[in-house]
Structures are given as C-alpha cells and as structure tokens.
Amino acid sequence: MHLEYNVEGGDFTRAGYASSQIKKTLKQLNVDATVIKRVVVALYEAEVNIVAHAYRGVIYADINGAGIQLRLADEGPGIADVDMAMKRGFSTASREVREMGFGAGMGLPNISENADNFSIDTIVGKGTTLNIEIKF
C-alpha cells in the first residue's frame, strides 16, 4: 500500500494529520499496537519538523507485510550539522515554535529511538529527506 500526504511549512493547525491517517490505516491492517506506537512517535516528530523548519514537504508511506517505509522529503533550509541536530536538547527552532512547546531538541532522537532504520539526506539551502523504516 502506498500513501502520500502534503505538508505545508508553518501550518501548525494541520500538524499531525498525516500521522493520524497513517495510524488509522495501520490499525485497520491489524498491525501490532506496540509497533503502531513506535510509528506514530517517529512519524509525528518528522511531520512536525517539516511544519516547524521547512517550506513544504511530502510524506510517502509504503506498507507491506514486513513493515512500513516512510520517506519525508522537504524543500527547506536543510540541516547544516546533522551530528549536532541528532543531539538531545539541540534545536534551531524559532521562539514562536518553542513557545508552543515544540523545538525542545527531542525530535530527531525520538525518531532514531523508535525506528529500526533511520537516515537523513540533507543539502543546505535545498532541503532534507528522512528515511524511516519500522518492521512489523
């Protein structure tokens, strides 16, 4: 099964929509509840990252019997220092974003902890693509 969702940068009113849709789909497919919980955490963080940091992005989800492959490709500023970005507590989020309780520097570590495979491809000034795999 292949699913796609567009995400607009800056639109926090819709943040989490794609995560919620994919959660529903996984429930309908009777995927194990603990696996769904891991997908939800990783995917929501990645979705919010597009809203908080990028101009726009697309979430591609491929689901088969073995697991779910998520690709989140955004047009945005890119990540200058991926090692720093992976550190818990490091964030480049704006003050507005932090006041909402986002931007605590927990997103990428949360994704990493919940994914079986996780990679970041980024080009400064162009954008970032996250690949997240979670096995069933």
Add this chain to the structure above:
Amino acid sequence: MLVKEVVEKLNLKVFSSKEGLDREVKGGYTSDLLSDVMGYSKEGQIWITLQTHKNIMAIATLKDLAAVILVKGFEPEADTLETANSEGIPVLGSDLEAFELSGILFNMLK
C-alpha cells in the same frame, strides 16, 4: 479509576467531551514540551500541562491519552475544543499549579 472520578475528586472543570469521561486513567504525565509527551507518555495517562493550543489534542489522540488537564486556570483555544470533541478526549481544567495537581493525582492513583 475513571476520568469522571478524577474530575469529581479534583473538582475539575470539563471543557469538552463529556462522552470521554468514562475512559480509564492508568497514570499521569506532567510536561509542557510536546516532544517529551510524544516520546514518553503512555496510553491511558492523564496529561497535565499549561499548553492550550490545538496540537495538544493531536498528541493526546496519537498517544491514546485518557484526558488533558490544563493548570492554573488556563482555558483551551476554540479549535482545541473542536478537536477534543471530535476525538472524544476530555479537556479538563484546574486552578492549581502543575506541581500541586501532579502530587494530588499521583497519590490518588498510586
């Protein structure tokens, strides 16, 4: 313990989702950082926070939390209530601070 029993004992305001008051409370989580709650709260917990915007309902829904309690007299924004009603997750309110509320709830649930 059910959400409605917590509401009675703590004298909480019910802002939304009366139908969710029969949800079971399995614990609590106190934090204003959304990624913290996303990463570490557990299904069935009551979330204590001062954040009032709509994204708290996205988290509460995705994590299957029992209810959200807003502290210090904070009130939810209008679109927070809309989402809460459509998802059936109660948004509650207290005049207490997070520290006091967490302490009382902890003792009630232990």
